Structure formats: structure tokens, C-alpha cells
Amino acid sequence: MNRLGVHALTRRFGGLVANDSISFDVPVEGISAVIGPNGAGKTTLFSMISGFLEPSEGRVVFEGEDVTGVAPERIAARGLVRTFQLAQLFQNLTVLENVKVGRHIRTKAGLWAALARPAWARREEAETERRARELIAFVGLGDQADARAAALPYGQQRLLEIARALAAEPKLLLLDEPAAGLNHDETERLSGIIRRIAAQGTTVLLIEHDMKLVMNTADRIVVLNFGRKIAEGTPTEVQGNPQVIEAYLGGVETPHV
Amino acid sequence: MPTLPTTISTNAGLLLRYLPAVLAVGLIAYAIVAGGHFVTLAGFALIYAVFVTGLNIFMGYAGQASFGQNAFAAIGGYASAVLTATYGWPPIPALIVGAAGAALCAVVIGYPTLRLRGHYLAMATLAIGLIVYEVTVQWQSVTQGYMGISGIPPLGIGSWEVTSDRAQLIMLSIVVTLCMASAWLIRNSRFGRAIVALSGSEDAARALGVDVARYKLAAFVVSAVYASLAGSLFVHIVGFVSPEVFGMHMVILGFTMLYVGGIGTITGPLVGAIVINLLPETFRGLKDYQDLVYGAALILLLIYAPGGLASLGNALKRRPSTPIPATAPKGARP
Amino acid sequence: MFDLAYFSQTLVNGLSVGCIYGLIGIGFCVIYNASGIVNFAQGAFVMLGGMITYVLLTTLHLPMIVAGSIAIIVVALLGVLIERIVVRPLWDRNATMFVMILATLAVQIVIERTTLILVGDQPKSIPVFTDLPPIRIGGVSIGYQTLWIIGVSLVLIALLALFFQKTLVGRAMRACSINREAAALQGIPVSRMLALSFALSAALGAIAGILLTPTQFTAFNVGTPFAISGFIAAIVGGFGRPFGAFLGGIALGLAQALAVFGLGSGLKNVAALSVLLIFLFLRPSGILGAAK
Numbered sequence: 001m002n003r004l005g006v007h008a009l010t011r012r013f014g015g016l017v018a019n020d021s022i023s024f025d026v027p028v029e030g031i032s033a034v035i036g037p038n039g040a041g042k043t044t045l046f047s048m049i050s051g052f053l054e055p056s057e058g059r060v061v062f063e064g065e066d067v068t069g070v071a072p073e074r075i076a077a078r079g080l081v082r083t084f085q086l087a088q089l090f091q092n093l094t095v096l097e098n099v100k101v102g103r104h105i106r107t108k109a110g111l112w113a114a115l116a117r118p119a120w121a122r123r124e125e126a127e128t129e130r131r132a133r134e135l136i137a138f139v140g141l142g143d144q145a146d147a148r149a150a151a152l153p154y155g156q157q158r159l160l161e162i163a164r165a166l167a168a169e170p171k172l173l174l175l176d177e178p179a180a181g182l183n184h185d186e187t188e189r190l191s192g193i194i195r196r197i198a199a200q201g202t203t204v205l206l207i208e209h210d211m212k213l214v215m216n217t218a219d220r221i222v223v224l225n226f227g228r229k230i231a232e233g234t235p236t237e238v239q240g241n242p243q244v245i246e247a248y249l250g251g252v253e254t255p256h257v
Numbered sequence: 258m259p260t261l262p263t264t265i266s267t268n269a270g271l272l273l274r275y276l277p278a279v280l281a282v283g284l285i286a287y288a289i290v291a292g293g294h295f296v297t298l299a300g301f302a303l304i305y306a307v308f309v310t311g312l313n314i315f316m317g318y319a320g321q322a323s324f325g326q327n328a329f330a331a332i333g334g335y336a337s338a339v340l341t342a343t344y345g346w347p348p349i350p351a352l353i354v355g356a357a358g359a360a361l362c363a364v365v366i367g368y369p370t371l372r373l374r375g376h377y378l379a380m381a382t383l384a385i386g387l388i389v390y391e392v393t394v395q396w397q398s399v400t401q402g403y404m405g406i407s408g409i410p411p412l413g414i415g416s417w418e419v420t421s422d423r424a425q426l427i428m429l430s431i432v433v434t435l436c437m438a439s440a441w442l443i444r445n446s447r448f449g450r451a452i453v454a455l456s457g458s459e460d461a462a463r464a465l466g467v468d469v470a471r472y473k474l475a476a477f478v479v480s481a482v483y484a485s486l487a488g489s490l491f492v493h494i495v496g497f498v499s500p501e502v503f504g505m506h507m508v509i510l511g512f513t514m515l516y517v518g519g520i521g522t523i524t525g526p527l528v529g530a531i532v533i534n535l536l537p538e539t540f541r542g543l544k545d546y547q548d549l550v551y552g553a554a555l556i557l558l559l560i561y562a563p564g565g566l567a568s569l570g571n572a573l574k575r576r577p578s579t580p581i582p583a584t585a586p587k588g589a590r591p
Numbered sequence: 592m593f594d595l596a597y598f599s600q601t602l603v604n605g606l607s608v609g610c611i612y613g614l615i616g617i618g619f620c621v622i623y624n625a626s627g628i629v630n631f632a633q634g635a636f637v638m639l640g641g642m643i644t645y646v647l648l649t650t651l652h653l654p655m656i657v658a659g660s661i662a663i664i665v666v667a668l669l670g671v672l673i674e675r676i677v678v679r680p681l682w683d684r685n686a687t688m689f690v691m692i693l694a695t696l697a698v699q700i701v702i703e704r705t706t707l708i709l710v711g712d713q714p715k716s717i718p719v720f721t722d723l724p725p726i727r728i729g730g731v732s733i734g735y736q737t738l739w740i741i742g743v744s745l746v747l748i749a750l751l752a753l754f755f756q757k758t759l760v761g762r763a764m765r766a767c768s769i770n771r772e773a774a775a776l777q778g779i780p781v782s783r784m785l786a787l788s789f790a791l792s793a794a795l796g797a798i799a800g801i802l803l804t805p806t807q808f809t810a811f812n813v814g815t816p817f818a819i820s821g822f823i824a825a826i827v828g829g830f831g832r833p834f835g836a837f838l839g840g841i842a843l844g845l846a847q848a849l850a851v852f853g854l855g856s857g858l859k860n861v862a863a864l865s866v867l868l869i870f871l872f873l874r875p876s877g878i879l880g881a882a883k
Contacts, residue, residue: 050464076466084464090457092521093450100447101454105466107447111475114446115439128447161461168465322689324696369871376629377871379692380822383631384864387816391860505815509700512693549708552700559694560680 001064003028003172003203004049004080009058011044018044020227021058026172031194031204033214035238036224037247042207043085045224046176050082051075063171077105079171085180085207087157091150095141095160098149099132102167135163139193155186159193166197173197175206179213191217215239223247278524281531289426296422302534303429304490307436308507309514309526311483314440317521318449319476320456324508325366325382326484328389329359331503333485338406338498339399348412352489359485360478367477372470378477386505393500405499412493425494432490433527436483441523443479452476506548513551516558596730601852602845607737607806609844610744614799615821616828616836617751618792624768624831625781625788626682631695632673634818635702636793639666640800641809642706645715655720663797670793673698674786682785699814707811714808717801740802747798748837755833764788768831816860820847823867 004026011019019041026032034042047053049060051072059068062080090098107128113121136145139159144152152160158178165173175194179187187210194217198204208214214221214235221238223231225247231238238244288299308330315321336355340346366385370378393400400406411418412428419428443449455462455469463469492498510533518529533551615637622630640662647658677694686694721735754761766774767784775781799817800809821836824843828835843866850862 052460052463072460072463073466073468076464081466082464084461088458088461090454090461092453092457097450097453101450101462101467102465104447104451109447111443111448111479114443114448117442125447164465316689320687320689322692366868369868373871374688376688376692377826379629379631379689380819381864381867381871383696383815384819384860384867387819388860388864505700509697512697546704546708548700549704552697552704555697556677556694556701559686559690559697560677563684563686563690 001028002026003063004205005061006045006049007059007061009045009048009060010056011048011053012056018227019048019055022224022229024222024229024232026203026205027220028203030219031198031206031217032220032222033218034205034207034222034224035209035211035214040224041227042224043176046082046174046207050080050174076168079169080174081165081168081170081172082174083161083165083176083178085176087154087161089149089157089160091148093149094146095136095149095152096132096145098160099135099164099167100128102135102164103128103131105168132167135166138166139163140189155182158182159190162193166202170202172203172205175204177207177209179208179210187213278528281524281528284531284535285426285430289423289430292423296426298535300426300429300494302531303426303433304487304494305510305514305530305534306433306527307490308484308487309511309518309530310436310440311480311487312511312515313520313526314443314452314483315476315480316515317525318444318456319452319473321371321473321477322379323382323477323480324379325384325386326480326511327503327505327507328382328385329363329481329484330488330491330507331389331393332359332362332488334488334492334498334503335393335400337489338409338492342406342409347414348410348493349414352486355489356482356485359481363478363481364474367474371473371477386508390500390504393503400500403499405497407497409492409496409498411496412490429490429494436486437523437527444523448472448475509548509551509555513555513558516555516562598852599729599731601848603731603733603737605844605846605848606841607740607844608803608847609841610740610837611799611803611817611840612820612824612843613837613840614744614747614795615817616824616840617833618795619822619825620831620833620836621764621792621795622788625764625784627688628678628691628695629688629822630789630792631692631818632698632702633792633796633821634814634816635699636666636670636796637800637803637817638706638809638811638814639669639702640797641717641804642710642715642800642811644801644804645717645809646710648717655718659801662801663794666797667790667794670789671786674789678785678789679782699818703811703814710811712811714810715804716808717804719805734806736806740806743798743802744837747795748834751833760787819860820863823863823870826867827870
């Protein structure tokens with residue numbers, strides 16, 4: 001069974017076709033990636049999958065259920081969680097609190113629980129605290145738990161965003177250009193983190209610009225160009241595909257690995 | 258406290274941070290001991306602290322704008338006044354009815370507008386402030402119009418009433434402590450984190466499953482209940498209510514207090530309320546100039562000290578390289 | 592019994608006050624389009640238009656046309672001043688929307704209170720522009736001031752349409768409303784457009800205030816209710832569409848008139864807010880759809 005099915009997804013903005021009948025499946029196992037040159041329609045595709053943008057045509061099927069046009073918070077509650085191209089942290093919260101917000105859909109304490117603090121809510125909060133600290137340590141931000149999120153350098157903000165998304169225990173994690181703005185070492189570390197996430201049973205689908213990260217990390221790649229899918233396959237297959245080489249490099253050389 | 262900025266590490270910094278709160282408590286304690294005119298002023302400051310604490314939950318935490326908090330105070334105040342003075346109810350049930358009315362009104366206003374961009378709610382709340390004022394003037398059979406309602410009994414349970422100035426001040430101190438404690442409990446909970454989160458990025462909050470519209474509405478209702486409570490306290494302490502009590506000046510005063518004390522902090526509302534009520538007693542004499550001065554002060558604070566007076570102290574100590582933490586996230590402007 | 596003459600009279604009054612709401616609503620749209628700011632001090636311009644005209648008429652005994660023109664220019668300059676000393680610093684700091692709303696609301700309060708101190712709290716009125724008995728059509732009497740309001744509003748709409756479509760500055764302002772970043776890249780001085788939008792919107796507000804004052808009155812505190820009505824007009828018209836806002840104003844004026852006819856005059860503002868809430872509930876993008 002597939003985690004995610006994208007069926008003939010189309011999005012038009014006025015006369016512009018940002019996504020033209022894109023179809024592919026994301027299997028439960030492993031890491032999938034969507035690549036393509038700037039303006040290929042990758043972010044539009046992600047926005048439609050995660051419910052932030054209504055498709056003009058086509059369907060999104062998550063875990064065998066049609067989630068086309070479902071509100072983002074409901075899609076998240078079903079276990080599909082995304083990150084953003086420009087890290088969108090909660091600036092007025094600490095690093096730890098940011099990750100705790102990630103536990104939102106896995107917890108249920110409301111206003112009354114906040115005021116009365118019954119035993120179950122205290123247990124829930126303790127569990128939230130424990131999980132959040134685990135995840136912060138997992139992405140290597142353990143010693144910065146109580147810093148304000150806005151005070152982190154950019155590379156660490158990206159890692160924090162991933163920790164926050166993982167706190168929701170997603171079945172499918174969508175990462176929108178997670179390596180954007182990271183240096184070489186940070187990208188290496190990110191690649192390792194993504195592989196460990198996938199190894200723990202979370203399906204990962206990422207959009208990426210950084211070819212090195214994709215080729216080293218992804219098991220399957222979908223290539224977009226001008227809003228259309230032009231290739232799909234393993235990293236090796238995609239690298240050898242003449243259309244991909246053409247799209248990426250104007251046919252001059254093969255993609256660097 | 259989890260909202261501690263990382264830039265403060267020294268004991269001196271901590272001292273400076275808590276100094277306003279310590280002074281605030283000291284002033285109230287002095288008022289209880291000293292008595293007299295000072296007690297009345299301290300009492301108003303504490304009532305405003307309740308009002309501004311509610312405002313802070315909606316504006317400081319959830320990052321939304323409401324200009325109609327005076328309407329909720331009026332609903333609470335008039336419910337208490339009419340039910341106790343005219344119908345002879347005990348104060349506590351009257352107060353609860355007022356709070357329920359304010360909450361209901363907040364739902365009616367907030368549900369359609371909070372799904373949309375901020376200025377819709379801002380304008381709708383500005384309108385409800387004017388409308389409630391008009392209703393209190395026009396609905397003479399109940400509110401007695403401009404004449405107002407007098408003879409409102411002091412707060413109390415059964416035959417036990419809080420009558421002396423000092424006893425009232427002690428009672429208000431307890432109420433304010435409870436209000437601040439509940440604000441702290443709200444802030445440091447799943448609910449509180451969700452509303453602070455959505456003020457940072459609505460998209461990111463939704464992507465994590467936070468029902469943004471619902472949480473904004475809940476924060477709005479909570480702030481309305483605080484305002485209603487402040488309105489009820491006011492009429493019981495003063496014993497009189499008229500439409501002018503809950504005019505637009507209440508909103509501007511509330512905002513000024515919030516910005517003076519520090520928006521988005523637990524103690525900010527109390528500090529702001531005390532500073533604005535106790536220190537510029539000279540301004541209070543010149544009633545016509547009061548709103549003018551507060552309006553101008555608010556503009557200056559917004560431009561030059563967006564984090565409140567407390568943040569001015571921080572700005573002096575901060576290393577030049579560290580960016581000034583925004584009281585609310587940047588880029589939220591449409 | 593249903594009184595047709597009274598009913599028609601109510602509608603005519605609603606139409607003329609609706610034009611005023613429309614002009615105020617356009618003022619909101621002009622600033623919003625140039626900057627994304629909702630200017631909560633819009634009502635102050637309306638109040639000042641009538642108030643300054645009154646002061647010039649009574650103290651300097653200027654002719655109406657001169658007094659009115661000076662008032663419009665003064666208010667427009669005040670608009671630029673507000674933009675320079677309050678809005679611009681916040682804009683440069685990239686302040687949030689609610690800080691901007693709060694600051695402009697504080698400006699409204701400052702202007703309101705200053706006016707109160709300078710001229711007192713008594714309502715003021717100015718004479719009608721044409722002092723002739725009203726025209727009677729059937730049982731409906733239409734005052735000349737009503738004709739002035741409707742006529743001047745329509746002329747202003749036509750002029751604005753020309754301005755936005757034919758002149759370079761007007762087209763530059765429209766470009767800013769479509770995409771500020773792109774407009775800046777094209778070499779349009781976006782910040783000057785912001786100042787200009789405040790001037791234009793303040794002038795529109797002042798004109799609305801001058802037109803209206805002879806039929807009602809002006810006082811230091813009339814601004815906010817007018818701002819709210821103008822804002823509702825802008826929403827009903829689909830926020831950011833100046834001509835939609837004018838239609839929205841007329842719709843609101845008529846709806847209020849009907850509410851007054853059916854329910855009595857105490858509920859005028861309640862009716863306006865109900866229109867707002869119902870609209871936001873059913874069709875938040877306005878009659879014509881949102882500008883974006």
C-alpha cells in the first residue's frame with residue numbers, strides 16, 4: 001500500500017499552469033524526493049498535498065483516503081505534517097516550547113485542564129516535556145532548549161523545525177527544501193537525520209534544490225519541469241535520464257553527485 | 258519562567274527585570290497600610306490590572322487586536338449593577354451572568370471575523386464598543402441612561418460584605434493574584450502554547466494541527482471574561498455605574514498600560530496598571546487632557562519602545578549585535 | 592400603515608448618507624492598496640473636514656468655497672504628516688498589522704481630544720451650500736444638499752477613475768496595489784506613493800465631512816462611527832476595490848435607512864454592525880469578490 005497518492009493534480013493561477021496533471025505514488029518505506037529547477041512547481045505541489053492550496057483538478061489520497069480540499073489542520077491530524085521553505089518558527093516561544101507545540105495533535109489538554117491541572121493533564125504535560133527534550137537532543141539542540149527560537153542561527157532553526165514536525169509523530173513528513181541556507185557540514189548532518197527518521201518508520205517526502213542531498217538521501221525521485229512530471233525513478237535512473245539532464249543543465253553536463 | 262530572554266544572564270539583569278513587579282507589590286502593600294486617597298487609586302489600578310491581563314492574553318499572546326474590550330467590561334458591569342441593585346441578586350451570581358453574557362457576545366463577534374484577517378475583528382470590536390455604549394445610554398428602562406445606576410452593594414457572600422476600603426483592597430489584591438496565576442497557567446499549557454504559536458506563524462500552527470480560528474476565538478472569549486470581571490469589580494467597589502465609565506478611554510488606557518508594563522509578559526499588565534494609575538496623578542486632574550496624553554504616549558511607545566518600558570532597560574544592556582526581539586513576529590503585515 | 596412617501600424619503604436619505612460612507616470607504620481602500628495598512632484614523636479626516644470649515648466660516652467669515660478648499664488642503668497635509676511621523680517609522684520597522692492599527696487608532700484619539708480641547712464638545716453645523724426650499728416629487732422632498740452630496744460624489748468617482756486609469760501617478764499607485772515588490776523593482780517610488788495615498792484619502796474624508804455637516808452636524812467624536820461605516824462599505828464592496836466600496840457605501844446607507852424605517856433610529860449603528868457580521872459570515876470577499 002502507498003502512503004500517499006497524487007492523482008492528476010493540476011493547479012492554475014489565472015492563465016498560468018503551475019502544476020499540470022502530476023501523478024505519482026509515495027510508498028510507505030523509505031525516502032522520496034521531488035526535484036526540479038526553480039519555478040518547476042514544487043512548492044505549489046506541496047501546498048496542495050498539505051491542504052494549504054486547493055487544487056484546480058485532481059486528487060490527493062493519503063493512507064487510502066481522499067484528502068483533497070481538507071483543511072491543513074485536519075490533514076495534519078491524520079498524520080501528514082509539513083515544514084516550510086523559509087523556517088516558520090514560533091518566535092515568541094522557546095526552543096522547547098516550539099517542539100511541545102508539535103505534540104498538539106497527540107495531546108488533548110484544553111483551557112479547563114490548563115486552569116485546573118487534573119492528574120491526567122499533568123501526566124500528559126510531563127510526557128510532552130519528555131518527548132520534546134528527546135527530539136531536541138535527536139537533532140542536536142539539547143543545550144539550547146530554553147533559548148528563544150528566534151535567537152537560533154538559521155541552520156539550527158531548520159533542525160528545530162524538523163524536530164517540531166517529528167513531535168507530531170507523522171506518518172508522512174513533507175520537508176520543503178530542508179537544506180536551503182545550510183552549509184556543507186550542516187547538510188551532511190541533515191542527511192543523516194533524515195535517513196534516521198525514515199529508518200524509524202516515518203515516510204519522508206522532500207522537495208530539494210541541493211542535488212547532493214537528494215542523491216545521497218532519497219530512494220526514489222520525481223522530477224518536475226515547467227509544472228509537469230518529466231521523470232521518475234531511483235537516483236541512478238534519474239541521473240541518466242536525458243530529459244532530466246536537459247532540464248537541469250541545458251544538456252551541458254551530468255548532475256554533480 | 259520560560260519566556261526569559263536569553264540575553265539576561267547576570268543577577269543584576271534579573272533584579273532589573275523583576276524590579277517593576279516588586280515595586281508594584283510594594284506600592285499596593287503601602288496603600289493597604291497607609292489608607293486614605295491612595296487606597297482608591299490602588300483599587301482602580303488593581304481593577305485595571307484584571308482588565309489588562311485579559312487584553313494581554315488576546316493581544317500579547319495570541320497577537321490579535323480587539324478594541325471593544327470596554328464593551329465586555331460594560332456588559333459585566335451593568336449585569337452586576339442591574340441584577341444586584343434593581344433585582345436584589347447576590348453579587349456572585351450576577352457577576353457570573355455578566356461574564357457569561359460577555360463570553361456569548363465575544364463568540365457572536367469573533368466567530369465570523371476571526372477566520373479573516375486581523376483588521377476585520379479590530380473594526381468589528383471597535384463597533385461593538387460604540388454599540389454597547391449606545392445601548393447603555395438608550396435602554397433607559399434598565400440602565401437609567403446617562404443618570405446611571407447607584408446604590409450598588411459591595412461585593413460579598415451572604416451577609417458577609419467587603420465594605421471597608423482596606424478590606425476591599427485586600428480582596429482586590431487576592432483577585433488580581435488569582436487572575437495573574439490563571440494567566441500564567443494558561444500561558445504555560447498546551448492551550449497557551451498554541452495561541453502564542455499562532456501569533457508567530459498561523460501557517461506553521463495549522464501545519465501542526467492547531468485549529469487556528471478556534472484557538473483565536475477561545476482566547477478572545479477568555480479576554481472578554483477578564484474584562485467582564487473587571488467591569489463587575491468596578492461597579493461593586495464604586496457603588497455606581499454610568500455609560501461614561503466604560504467609554505472608549507478605557508480601551509486606550511488599557512493599551513497604554515499594556516505597552517508600558519510590557520506586552521506578552523505575566524506581570525506587565527499589573528505593572529502598567531499601577532504605573533499609569535499611581536504615578537501621573539498630576540495628569541488625572543486635567544481630565545480633558547488625559548486621553549490626549551495617553552494617546553500620544555501610546556504612539557511614542559509603539560514607535561520607540563515596542564516591548565514596553567521594561568524592554569528599554571534590556572535594550573541598554575543588550576549587546577549591539579543581538580537583534581531586538583520583536584513583541585510579535587515580523588512579516589505578519591499583509 | 593405603510594407610508595410610501597415616508598418610505599421613499601427614507602431611501603433618498605439613505606442614498607445620500609450612503610454616498611458619504613462610500614467616499615470614506617474609498618479612502619480606506621486607497622491607503623490599503625498602497626500599503627496594506629488599514630488606517631483607523633480615517634474618521635478623524637471626516638470630522639476635521641467639517642470642523643475646520645466651521646471654524647473658518649465662523650471666525651474668519653470666509654466664503655464657503657474658500658473655507659471648504661482650505662479645510663481639504665489642511666486635512667490632506669495632516670494626512671501626509673501622520674504618514675511621516677507615525678506610520679513611516681513603524682512601516683520601516685516592519686511592524687505588525689495590529690501595531691499599525693493601534694497606532695492609527697491612537698492618532699484618531701489624539702486628533703479627537705485635541706479638537707475637544709480647542710472647540711469644545713458642542714455639536715457644530717455649517718449652512719447648506721444652496722439655500723433654497725427642497726424639491727418636491729410626490730410626497731418626497733429632496734433637499735439641495737442631498738443633490739450636492741450625490742452630485743459631488745459622482746464627480747469624484749469619475750475623477751478618481753480617470754486618475755487611476757489615465758495618469759502616470761494613478762497607474763503607479765495601482766501597480767503598488769497589485770504587487771509592491773514588483774512595483775519597486777520597476778522604479779516606482781513606493782514610499783512616496785504611501786504619502787500620496789494618505790493625502791488622497793484624507794482629502795476624500797474631508798470632502799465627505801464637508802458635504803455631510805450641513806445636513807447633520809459635526810462634533811469631536813463623530814469620526815469613529817463614520818470610520819466604522821466607511822470600513823463596512825469597503826468590506827461589502829470587496830476590500831481594496833475603490834468603486835466596490837462606493838457601491839458598498841450606498842448598500843449600507845440604504846440598509847441603515849430601512850432599519851431606521853422598520854425599527855426606529857436608535858438602532859442605526861446596530862444595523863450597520865449586523866450588516867458587517869452577516870456579510871463577513873456569508874460572503875467575506877464582498878459583493879464583487881476580493882481584490883486579491
